Amino acid sequence: MPEAEQAQQAQQPIKLLRTSESESLQKIRHTTSHVMAMAVQKLFPKAQVTIGPWTENGFYYDFDSPDAFTDKDLKKIRKEMIKIVNRKLPVTREEVSREEAKRRIEELGEPYKLEILDSISEPITLYHLGEQWWDLCAGPHLESTADLHPKAFALESVAGAYWRGDETKAQLQRIYGTAWETPEQLEEYQRRQEEALKRDHRKLGKELGLFIFADPVGPGLPLWTPKGTILRSQLEDYLKGEQTKRGYQGVVTPHLGKIDLFKISGHWQNYKEDMFPMMAESEEAAAAEQGFALKPMNCPFHIQIYKSELRSYKELPMRLAEFGTVYRYEQSGELGGLTRVRGFTVDDSHLFVTPEQLDDEFLKVVDLILSVFKSLQLSNFKARLSFRDPESDKYVGSDEAWDKAQNAIRRAVEKMDMNHFEGIGEAAFYGPKLDFIFEDALGREWQLGTVQVDYNLPERFELEYVAEDGSRQRPIMIHRAPFGSLERLIGILIEEYAGDFPLWLAPVQVRLLPVRDAHFDYVKEVAAKMREVGIRAEADTSGERLGKMIRNAEKQKIPVMSVVGDKEVEENTLSIRTRASGELGAIAISEVIEKLKNAIADHSNF
Ligand SMILES: [Zn+2]
Ligand SMILES: [Zn+2]
Secondary structure, eight states: OOHHHHHHHHHTTOOOOOGGGOHHHHHHHHHHHHHHHHHHHHHOTTOEEOOOOEETTEEEEEEEOSSOOOHHHHHHHHHHHHHHHHTTOBEEEEEEOHHHHHHHHHHHTOHHHHHHHHHOOSSEEEEEETTTEEEEOOOOOOSBGGGSOTTSEEEEEEEEEEGGGOTTSOEEEEEEEEEOSSHHHHHHHHHHHHHHHHHOHHHHHHHTTOEEOOTTTOTTOOEEOHHHHHHHHHHHHHHHHHHHHTTOEEOOOOSEEEHHHHHHHTHHHHSGGGSOOOBOSSHHHHHTTOSEEEOSOSHHHHHHHHHTSOEEGGGOSEEEEEEEEEEOOOOGGGOBTTTBOSEEEEEEEEEEEOGGGHHHHHHHHHHHHHHHHHHTTOOOEEEEEEEOOTTOOOOOSOHHHHHHHHHHHHHHHHHHTOOEEEEETOSBTTBOEEEEEEEOTTSOEEEEEEEEEESHHHHHTTOOEEOTTSOEEOOEEEEEESSSOHHHHHHHHHHHHTTOOOTTTOSSOEEEEESSGGGHHHHHHHHHHHHHTTOOEEEOOSOOOHHHHHHHHHHTTOSEEEEEOHHHHHHTEEEEEETTTEEEEEEEHHHHHHHHHHHHHTTOOO
16 A cells, blocks of 8 residues: 555545644643653753743753753653653642742742743642642643653653744753643554654655755755646646636736835835845945845736826736745754745736725635645645734734735635634735635645735836726735745645645656566657646666666656566557556557547646
8 A cells, every 4th residue: 555545545544733823732732741851850850940941742841950861861850751741740720929939930040930920920820739739720631640651751862952032041851742632642643643754745855856955055945846847847838728718818027126116115114024125225325225125925916017008998807926935034943855945936917996896706716726625636725814903013004904804815715705814913014915814735824825805006106007987996916825835835735745746747757667678668658648748757777777767767656657578569568557546567569548538728737
């Protein structure tokens, strides 16, 4: 059975919740983290406790300790934790005054706790494990350490961390752990962690030869190899085809523009930290902010195309689309593989619509996104209504514009009857969004496509159209990207498919393996015939032993392979073996080509 299938079968019965989804897990993870801290201080009396929150899959605690914790220490700590669990210590809450908390902390001699005390507000609560150990904490916790299952938690790793995440402050050691309701859940979680490592797109991307990073180029700037470029082009061509059917028009815009442009859009004022620094020709120019910047978004450029002529209502909706590469200055610590990069290509489009067209166009965009997901076989997703946080001042535009835009998104979601939830504070600075969150085969969530309704940029750029009655009106903009970005999407797809791309996306679709050198001419000829009709076929003329050639093709996860010997040459056939269907036996060449062409065209398997 292929790995991916095995993983899916095994995973069906056990649902693993995130901590934020389960109060029971919150209590378990909180309590386990205290048990861990108590165990650490028992074994390493000089270790000082700092903070120990839960994470979505477990918990961590940061310690200031003169001893560097090793993997061996983790084992010892775990054993000590089991002892604490078996002692069935009651977990008790005590509310104290600030002075009393201070007095007790000073008695313990733990200066970090004093700082924590300064940063928390009343009520000040202490949680005790039995009589000998306590920490400042707001809870919630279990009632007794006996409620923890000693076989349902594990310590995972030690990493360096800074006090308060500040590099100028003390360096601490962070111990990560995980805790569950049952040993079965822990086992399933650990299995998924292992599977995630195997599927890691950074590892598979290298093995399958899809992309590289190069030191002299810089972090977060992927370079696409020929195979990876095929993958990109397939995705691009597919979406461009869908867009053409739906009335989109392609445009191409430059990678940089004047600072003035980004001042009008508001990026310079609101988004500068995420942009690469300004390029200016001289110091005077820099001082006057007369320079250029790499674009962090494509919108201001598409807007210029709209604005280049006086538009009539008859031209709307106008749907301008571009696979536009943008640049964002992510912190280098946050960069990892393709899911967070500094240069990436957005499958971007901006729709300029009249108020009457808004709802309908928005629904059409959502419909396009859903059909893209279907084509990519991504079925497990929900929609997040990413709205502004009314308390925050990081947004541009009037309350009225925001309400209108948020209501339009709400109407669409209700009409489409989609699985959705609200994310307050998740909006872009110029407008609310509908984001599609995809849950992969291992239960991890990724943000994919997005649609935004925007009344603000049309205002800032003073966009207009001539209405039917001859008056000048302001269009509304829809920003949308079904993939999100090619980089991110491909990173996610590699992991979701575990490198096993569907036939239409696979960089190499067919590999022909000749049994002996005498069959070289035949396989070369057949491969050429396939390439002529657009099938990505290659002949393995390495001269390796057959077993080795088969293993290589398997490692490269090539969807279709064919071993060619005397019999095939004589009968003009191919013995076909596919990753999706296994051994299919000998089939006439013309029939193989026909079937491949069809399967590629309708995105199915062979
Ligand atoms: Zn706690
Ligand atoms: Zn945009």
